[in-house]
Amino acid sequence: MPAWTYRGLRGGVKTVPWPVDDVDGMTGLPEPIVDGCPDGCDLCASSCPTEAISVVGGLELDQGSCIGCNLCVEACPEGVLILPSKLTRASNDRGGLRRHVNSTEISAELVPSGDRRRLRKSLFVRHIDCGSCSGCESEISALDNPYYNLHRFGVFFTPSPRFADVLLVTGPVTNPMYEPLISTYEAMPEPKYVVATGVCAISGGTNGGGYNAHQGLEGILPVDLWVPGCPPHPIVLIDALLSLVGRGR
Structure with a gap:
């Protein structure tokens, strides 16, 4: 028996269990928990590079614009x-x-029960990069490794939109990618779902706007699920995709 096979058998199963509520050493995006802001204090808002925080009329933090810098x-x-x-x-x-x-x-529940039954056995995902920095792509590619093992849930990536149930979009949608994005969506059969993946696809993040990019998917395609993060953790991505078939955390 080769040495690497022996070591693998001795190590046992390393795939992350499911469902999972937490990941060691990982935390979520910032959120407000108490109403204790002093009058006139806007230190949090002024420190935010993406203007995700508003203090007008009470503290509000938009996790769809938050890049998780924790400033x-x-x-x-x-x-x-x-x-x-x-x-x-x-x-x-x-x-x-x-x-x-x-x-x-x-809550990540979104699909009516009738559509859930139609998607229960498997889920095919078409990913399209619309100007991402590749941070989200690195987390998406991790879903196929043995640790996260997305395939065990019956979820697979497909290169063809004609076989896809879900369109997984990353990036703020640059102008050169606008038409390919629309064409990909139109080529998908019904029922089809759109997942805005990462802060750029949700709100543009630090890369949206300007002369050559939109501010995310809002107003371009009907979005069924918004996945925050810069980039989203693979566990968050798995949970989001499984919520489409009623099997999220």
Whole structure:
């Protein structure tokens, strides 16, 4: 028996178990937990590079614009903003990523029961990069490795949109990728779902706007699931995809 085979058998199964609520050493995006902002304090908002924080009418943090730099947490003198102990989940509503003080947990359920039955056995995903920095791509590629092993859930990537159930979009949608994105979506059969993956696809992040890029997918395609993060953790991506067939965390 080759030495590497023997070592593999001795090591046992290393694939991450499912469902999983937390990942060692990983936290979610910042969120406000207490109503304790001093009058006139805007240190968190002024420290945010993507203008994800508003203090007008009460503290609000948009996790769909947050790149997870955590400068706001460091700047807050009152401990109003924290890093939660669990990874941030996807939302079926864009507004669900806008977090207020004492806001409730985001739900990732979105697909009506009839459509869930149609997608229950397998899920085929077409990924399209619309100007990403490749950070999201590195996490998406990790889904195929033995540790995350997306295939065990019956979820597979396909190169053809004609076989795809889900369009997984990354990047802020640059102008050269606008037409290929629309063509890919139109080539998909019904029922089809669009997942905005990462802050760039949600709101443009640090790369959206300007003369050559949009501010994410909003207003371009009907988005069924918004996956926050810069980039999203593979566990968050698995949870989001499985929520389409009613098997999320």
